[in-house]
Amino acid sequence: MSTPHANGGVTPLIELVDITKTYSNGDLAVQVLKGVSLKIHPGEFVAIMGASGSGKSTLMNILGCLDRPTTGQYLFDGRDVSTFDRDMLALLRREAFGFVFQSYNLIPMATAAENVEVPAVYAGMGRQARQERAGELLSALGLADRMDHRPSQLSGGQQQRVSIARALVNGGQVILADEPTGALDSRSGEEVMRLLSDLASRGHTVILITHDRDVAGNARRLVEIKDGQIVADGPTPHALEAAAPPPVPVHPVTVPEPGQDSGWTVWELAEAFRMARRALSANLYRTVLTLLGIVIGVASVVTMLAVGNGSERAMVERISAMGTNLLVIRPGAPGQRNANGVATLVPEDADAIHGIPNVIVAVPEYSGNMTARAGNMDYQTQVTATSPGMQQARAWEMAAGTFFDDAAEDSYAPVAVIGQTVANNLFAGADPVGQYILLRNVPFQVIGVLAPKGASPVGQDQDDVVFVPLTTGSYRVFGQRNLRSITVLVDDLSIIGETEALITSLLTARHQAEDFQVRNTASFIDTLSAMRQTMTILLGSIAAISLLVGGIGVMNIMLVNVTERTREIGIRMATGARARHVMQQFLLEALLVSALGGVIGVALGISVSLLLTFFGVDIQLTLPPMMLAFGCAFATGLIFGYTPARRAALLDPVVALAAD
Incomplete structure (x- = not known):
């Protein structure tokens, strides 16, 4: 039951009409509140008193919009609160209520000033304004020298004064104090009650929840509750003794409208980032252990892709050293194996091919292994009789001297150009240019040394070679005109297939049969590149698995964080945090861990890749794989952080505040 109040003609600030609350536990239902009706007017100082289990704390949770009644109607300033969703309830708590809890409910990792600022953060107040407001309140409560202290460094009375300052930072029209002196010594308890009485005298609506009649006696109105029902409601002896008129209430609260204050602000995100950074530190x-999984995953991706790309590049470079836009024609019908002894190509075929469009040069070649002698040194090498166009076709630079020209070929000149390996073995560091070598007892003057090319894709030493003019080699070294191959350099690589078809048609017409084979070097490169890309994808997939494991680690840690910080979540919700505030808080923590792990992982991957170069591993570091690895790390934080963040955002404020 309730009794009429002196302000009965004024619209109540809070009005409960036949409120019930039932908790269900399986088949067992416990009704805690049984038809409670109550009116509280602006500026009242009301004590709700009852024994443990009487329902007073449940009533306080409903009054403070931390919980919803099972049935009945709750009107705040004339508005039906039952129509409010979670976000509107959070806005109402932020704008209208300030909570003072028995256990203080301060955030352990935050300083006193930062705890006071929490409701102002969710109200969108700027950082400087928040700090000034928190400083003013703490100074007024005698805590000017304790603002930078954490809760563990404060006494119980000091912590309760911090919670009172927090309740007032957004105005605190309605102060809900739940057993505010229950955990304090008598002196600290008296001091807290003086503060609450002073707030009431300044026009704040103060609702005091207590089981202690002496504490309740400080109020002006006493509401007694027993077994979920109001059994008494009237003025306290203190109110009867006081002759002063009721205080003038503080500025009224604007009850939120649907959709109000729904946007994200830069200040809000910056503050969430700052809190996320503090939570991780x-x-x-x-945090370091969580980072380790992400770091290893990202570093693996960067290193594996660098190794794969480097190997592919090295192989392409080796093939390119032979010439990428080449067609190599060999004797023997297509599919014929071991056509070395077949003689179907002649120099005139090369001359005919040279006239085909898109052909830059057609180089006839005949080669064989033989002993080269210089002085008293003998060396087994490959001798190739070819035309001057070989240097252009193979894009082979000279290290010393010159390559033979058309005049040397036309005059059957006994000149030779040697590779670097031959030069090293026959001349032991001396300058070979101008010296003579014997090939089958025929003296050839060395007129040039080719620049080193290294190994071919199949591992053959390309520098172990001697080149002589085709005419000279055919008649004075090998004794035959038939060719082992014709190498064709094309101009436009994009139409190399069409050029190959024209050559095939030409030679078929000349020979009256397809007694030759055409090999496309470009397609060989494409095949090898595809193989390397497959290997790169395989290596990247293996590395991605480690990144996935790191992501699972992030989710596990975030779930642990939510569990450990459930009370903190309840505190934030009680002070005005909406679901999206809580979600962005934990999501930012996951993203911050992943982003930091991504940056460190990329740096570590680069370092490991550079270290591998000292061991002769081909490495190619490019920006896209690094961005891919970092992006994957960031996406990992987003994906694996979402579930824990959503779980935190959907927590019930009452359940969260009751967590240990």
Whole structure:
């Protein structure tokens, strides 16, 4: 039951009409509140008193919009609160209520000033304004020298004064104090009650929840509750003794409208980032372990892709050293194996091919292994009789001297151009140019040394070779005109297939049969590149698995964070945090861990890749794989952080505040 109040003609600030609350546990239902009706007017100082289990704390949770009634109607300033969704309830708590809890409910990792600022953060107040407001309130409550202290460094009375300052930072029209002196010594308890009485005298609506009649006696109105029902409601002896008129209430609260204050602000995100950074640094060891999984995953991706790309590049470079836009024609019908002894190509075929469009040069070649002698040194090498166009076709630079020209070929000149390996073995560091070598007892003057090319894709030493003019080699060294191959250099690589078809048609017409084979070097490169790309994808997939494991680690740690910080979540919700505030808080923590792990992982991957170069591993570091690895790390944080963040955002404020 309730009794009429002196302000009965004024619209109540809070009005409960036949409120019930039932908790269900399986088949068992416990009704805690049984038809409670109550009116509280602006500026009242009301004590709700009852024994443990009487339902007073449940009533306070409903009054403070932390919980919803099972049935009945709750009107705040004339508005039906039952129509409010979670976000509107959070806005109402932020704008209208300030909570003072028995256990203080301060965030352990935040300083006193930062705890006071929490409701102002969710109200969108700027950082400087928040700090000034928190400083004013703490100074007024005698905590000017304790603003930078954490809750563990404060006494119980000091912590309760911090919670009172927090309740007032957004105005605190309605102060809900739940057993505010229950955990304090008598002196600290008296001091807290003086503060609450002073707030009431300044026009704040103060609702005091207590089981202690002496504490309740400080109020002006006493509401007694027993077994979920109001059994008494009237003025306290203190109110009867006081002759002063009721205080003038503080500025009224604007009850939120649907959709109000729904946007994200830069200040809000910056503050969430700052809180996320502090939360991660508070559990540094755990954060480092979480980072380790992301770092290893990202570093693996960067290193594996660098190795794969480097190997592909090295192979392409080796093939390119032979000439990428080449067609190699060999004797023997297509599919014929071991056509070395077949003689179907002649120099005139090369001359005919040279006239085909898109052909830059057609180089006839005949080669064989033989002993080269210089002085008293003998060396087994490959001798190739070819035309001057070989240097252009193979894009082979000279290290010393010159390559033979058309005049040397036309005059059957006994000149030779040697590779670097031959030069090293026959001349032991001396300058070979101008010296003579014997090939089958025929003296050839060395007129040039080719620049080193290294190994071919199949591992053959390309520098172990001697080149002589085709005419000279055919008649004075090998004794035959038939060719082992014709190498064709094409101009436009994009139409190399069409050029190959024209050559095939030409030679078929000349020979009256397809007694030759055409090999496309470009397609060989494409095949090898495809193989390397497959290997790169395989290596990247293996690395991605480690990144996935790191992501699972992030989710596990975030779930642990939510569990450990459930009370903090309840505190934030009680002070005005909406679901999206809580979600962005934990999501930012996951993203911050992943982004930091991504940056460190990329740096580590680059370092490992550079280290591998000292061991002769071909490495190619490019920006796209690094961005891919970092992007994957960031996406990992987003994906694996979402579930824990959503779980935190959907927590019930009452359940969260009751967590240990």
